[in-house]
Amino acid sequence: MTSIGTGYDLANSIFSPDGRNFQVEYAVKAVENGGTSVGIRCKDGVVLAVEKLVTSKLLKPNANKRIATVDRHLGVVYSGMIPDGRHFIERARDEARSWRDTFKTPIATADLASRMGGYLQAYTLYQSVRPFGITAIVGGFDSTAELPVDGEVGSGPSVGAGGKVAGKTHGGPGLYMIEPSGLYWGYYGAATGKGRQAAKAELEKLDLGGPGGPALTLEEAVKEAARIIYVAHDDDKEFELEMTWISGSDGPTKGLHQEVPKALREEAERLAKKAQEDKVDE
Amino acid sequence: MDHRPQAWGRPRDDVYGAYDASYLQTTGPKTATQAPVVTGTSVIAIKFKDGVVMAADNLASYGSLARFTDVKRLRPFLSTSIVGFGGDVSDMQFLDRHLNELAIDEAYEHDHAETPSPSDDSTTTTQPPRGQLNAANLHKYLSKLMYRRRSDFDPLWNQILVAGLDSASKPFLASVDLRGTTFSSPSLATGFGAMLAQPIMRRFAATEEDAAKLTREQAVDVVKECMKVLFYRDARSLDRYSLAVVTKDGVELREDEQLEKQSWAFAERIRGYGTQTV
Amino acid sequence: MFRNNYDNDSVTFSPQGRIFQVEYAAEAVKQGSVVVGIASKTHVVLVAIKRNAEELSSYQKKLFPIDEHVGIAIAGLTSDARVLSNFMKQQCLGHRLTYGRNMPVRTLVDMIGSKAQINTQHYGKRPYGVGLLVAGVDEQGPHLFEFQPSGMTEEMVAFAIGARSQMARTYLEKNIDKFAECGRDELIRHGLRALNESLVQDRELTVDNTSVGVAGAVRASEQDGGSIAVEPFQVYDQQDVAAWIESVAEDKEGDAGAGEGGDAAGEGMDVDS
Numbered sequence: 001m002t003s004i005g006t007g008y009d010l011a012n013s014i015f016s017p018d019g020r021n022f023q024v025e026y027a028v029k030a031v032e033n034g035g036t037s038v039g040i041r042c043k044d045g046v047v048l049a050v051e052k053l054v055t056s057k058l059l060k061p062n063a064n065k066r067i068a069t070v071d072r073h074l075g076v077v078y079s080g081m082i083p084d085g086r087h088f089i090e091r092a093r094d095e096a097r098s099w100r101d102t103f104k105t106p107i108a109t110a111d112l113a114s115r116m117g118g119y120l121q122a123y124t125l126y127q128s129v130r131p132f133g134i135t136a137i138v139g140g141f142d143s144t145a146e147l148p149v150d151g152e153v154g155s156g157p158s159v160g161a162g163g164k165v166a167g168k169t170h171g172g173p174g175l176y177m178i179e180p181s182g183l184y185w186g187y188y189g190a191a192t193g194k195g196r197q198a199a200k201a202e203l204e205k206l207d208l209g210g211p212g213g214p215a216l217t218l219e220e221a222v223k224e225a226a227r228i229i230y231v232a233h234d235d236d237k238e239f240e241l242e243m244t245w246i247s248g249s250d251g252p253t254k255g256l257h258q259e260v261p262k263a264l265r266e267e268a269e270r271l272a273k274k275a276q277e278d279k280v281d282e
Numbered sequence: 283m284d285h286r287p288q289a290w291g292r293p294r295d296d297v298y299g300a301y302d303a304s305y306l307q308t309t310g311p312k313t314a315t316q317a318p319v320v321t322g323t324s325v326i327a328i329k330f331k332d333g334v335v336m337a338a339d340n341l342a343s344y345g346s347l348a349r350f351t352d353v354k355r356l357r358p359f360l361s362t363s364i365v366g367f368g369g370d371v372s373d374m375q376f377l378d379r380h381l382n383e384l385a386i387d388e389a390y391e392h393d394h395a396e397t398p399s400p401s402d403d404s405t406t407t408t409q410p411p412r413g414q415l416n417a418a419n420l421h422k423y424l425s426k427l428m429y430r431r432r433s434d435f436d437p438l439w440n441q442i443l444v445a446g447l448d449s450a451s452k453p454f455l456a457s458v459d460l461r462g463t464t465f466s467s468p469s470l471a472t473g474f475g476a477m478l479a480q481p482i483m484r485r486f487a488a489t490e491e492d493a494a495k496l497t498r499e500q501a502v503d504v505v506k507e508c509m510k511v512l513f514y515r516d517a518r519s520l521d522r523y524s525l526a527v528v529t530k531d532g533v534e535l536r537e538d539e540q541l542e543k544q545s546w547a548f549a550e551r552i553r554g555y556g557t558q559t560v
Numbered sequence: 561m562f563r564n565n566y567d568n569d570s571v572t573f574s575p576q577g578r579i580f581q582v583e584y585a586a587e588a589v590k591q592g593s594v595v596v597g598i599a600s601k602t603h604v605v606l607v608a609i610k611r612n613a614e615e616l617s618s619y620q621k622k623l624f625p626i627d628e629h630v631g632i633a634i635a636g637l638t639s640d641a642r643v644l645s646n647f648m649k650q651q652c653l654g655h656r657l658t659y660g661r662n663m664p665v666r667t668l669v670d671m672i673g674s675k676a677q678i679n680t681q682h683y684g685k686r687p688y689g690v691g692l693l694v695a696g697v698d699e700q701g702p703h704l705f706e707f708q709p710s711g712m713t714e715e716m717v718a719f720a721i722g723a724r725s726q727m728a729r730t731y732l733e734k735n736i737d738k739f740a741e742c743g744r745d746e747l748i749r750h751g752l753r754a755l756n757e758s759l760v761q762d763r764e765l766t767v768d769n770t771s772v773g774v775a776g777a778v779r780a781s782e783q784d785g786g787s788i789a790v791e792p793f794q795v796y797d798q799q800d801v802a803a804w805i806e807s808v809a810e811d812k813e814g815d816a817g818a819g820e821g822g823d824a825a826g827e828g829m830d831v832d833s
Binding site: 068069071072093096097100101104150151152153154155245252253258259260261262 | 342350352353354355357371374375376378379382383386387389390396397398
């Protein structure tokens with residue numbers, strides 16, 4: 001590697017002569033060793049999935065969850081250094097809470113992504129800290145209906161909140177991916193971790209970004225997410241599949257970030273395994 | 283001698299030296315809430331064999347003005363407990379937001395709730411995860427919060443009833459007020475209700491044993507009767523009210539109840555004020 | 561000699577994305593004597609080998625009660641463990657004071673996880689040089705967690721950390737399917753057998769060098785609310801562990817013939833010597 005031995009890679013926040021921060025690039029390496037994470041934004045919600053490598057037979061099955069809820073309507077999945085991911089989640093929860101304290105309303109997915117992007121970026125600025133060794137995928141569903149303000153106990157003015165444009169819709173599903181540098185983009189389908197290349201190739205085949213919005217439904221997305229994790233998985237290692245989803249208030253999760261029901265997950269896994277086998281047969 | 287009124291009662295300069303005026307604060311002492319402003323009146327609740335019934339009217343008064351008439355003063359917590367607020371309405375809203383955040387934090391502890399499959403929808407409310415904050419835990423928390431605020435000389439001006447189940451899944455009912463005082467009893471009432479409703483409720487549930495014999499219907503009837511008495515006698519009350527029943531199946535909350543079968547005949551016989559001539 | 565420039569502090573990634581200081585801290589855990597933990601449906605046990613610095617000195621304690629329902633076993637720097645232990649005790653007491661309930665075990669473990677993670681991301685701090693097994697019961701039942709210096713915390717069915725703990729883990733992996741249904745004593749005996757596997761050739765379990773800790777959770781029937789009655793975490797030392805040690809020693813002797821010794825009462829054998 002060209003970076004080694006130059007001395008420019010020995011501390012965070014140092015630019016090399018060609019304008020790179022090597023410590024951030026090394027942090028990305030930590031992500032690339034982690035289990036694959038996938039997020040899919042579809043017509044009526046968001047699905048998050050992660051491949052959890054089983055590092056020991058002594059781990060309690062299905063007890064160590066990797067996808068976390070932030071507020072009620074947001075989910076976070078990440079690849080890379082797991083303790084760093086826990087830190088990320090704690091910070092995201094603090095941000096969501098302080099947003100509610102200030103604005104008396106749940107934080108939007110885009111706003112959380114922005115806040116967390118800023119937080120991660122700050123960890124690339126100083127020699128006294130190191131960047132986060134994770135890439136996080138944030139999914140959420142911002143309510144499309146008019147929400148009561150937190151602490152509202154009466155009906156309030158009959159005209160509702162101001163600042164509205166007639167005919168303009170609000171909210172909907174959101175998906176963002178935040179890298180160790182603090183860079184973040186919105187995505188139709190996002191993948192990170194060891195199997196990201198294969199996963200991205202599969203995501204690109206899905207109908208997620210058409211002119212009329214994504215065509216894929218939530219249940220289809222669950223099945224695709226499971227299949228993609230199986231495709232991206234390196235065969236000889238055992239793993240657990242963890243999946244969560246978020247729909248609008250009229251969907252199965254009623255606007256909440258929840259775990260995909262066991263029956264649906266198992267069905268998705270069955271189909272994923274079958275697809276794998278069919279491929280081998282070809 | 284200085285005879286100006288400003289010097290009256292002050293130590294004499296010639297005896298004690300000049301007074302150090304820096305001790306005089308022009309801003310006055312720090313003050314916090316010293317009186318409630320927009321207020322809710324009584325909250326009443328009674329235990330029965332499977333749970334607790336609670337009620338409070340939908341009025342928020344501004345002094346003697348019936349200012350807001352659709353204010354919901356019974357607030358569910360985690361769909362397993364109910365919190366009823368008397369006293370200052372803005373402090374109630376503050377607490378409501380605070381409890382909402384507490385509920386979100388509590389959900390993090392029990393993360394990974396699975397989406398119930400659609401076929402379960404027909405059955406009754408789903409059981410909450412084990413170990414979630416119950417009404418007893420919530421009351422303990424609120425009592426610490428209220429006591430802390432009074433010790434900071436910045437009390438939250440409320441009388442609060444907390445109803446639900448305790449860790450042994452037995453009906454739980456307790457109160458906490460702006461001073462952090464806690465109290466528990468088979469029936470409880472705040473404000474005017476403590477004088478007018480409590481004696482009536484005690485006729486039906488004087489002891490825990492009595493309460494454990496009451497059916498849900500009996501308890502609801504008692505509470506409705508009490509709400510009626512309170513509307514007759516309490517000038518800061520309303521005939522629209524909220525009624526909550528909390529059992530192991532969760533909270534059933536109706537926020538638009540109307541007092542039924544009122545009879546104001548007794549008013550004819552009241553003497554001693556108003557425009558009567560006899 | 562090759563000089564690794566990336567291992568001087570915990571805020572420098574190596575070109576492969578590793579943080580050597582954290583990995584070195586994990587080595588400190590392997591310097592400590594072995595501790596084993598196992599959870600069943602009703603109980604969770606911790607067993608440990610204690611070391612003494614010299615013949616006449618006392619043995620370093622390995623098991624510590626945290627709260628009524630939680631205890632820990634430590635391997636690595638004892639003084640770092642005390643920092644974490646005091647922190648956990650305070651959190652549990654604070655939780656009991658404000659909510660009037662036992663702190664959920666996962667919540668507690670996540671707290672020390674976050675605390676440890678901070679030490680791996682800031683210059684001037686060092687990772688904790690200790691690994692823990694955290695055993696506890698809450699409304700969900702018994703739990704066993706492993707805590708690593710990196711801040712990683714994972715719930716396990718059974719686990720062992722410390723010197724030569726791989727042998728104990730191998731034993732646990734072999735028997736993992738049996739643990740769920742084990743009773744209290746049977747679970748302890750599995751722990752001691754795992755411990756035995758990790759001992760060096762001429763050492764054996766004695767009442768002086770062995771500690772046992774147990775917590776339990778008995779669930780009331782659904783009609784009675786289904787709540788958990790906690791058997792508080794308790795540490796057993798010296799003569800209190802004699803019967804358990806004997807009973808595993810017995811089935812070891814009979815091992816050549818009978819395989820598993822079952823639940824020998826542990827009587828008739830001389831405890832001394």
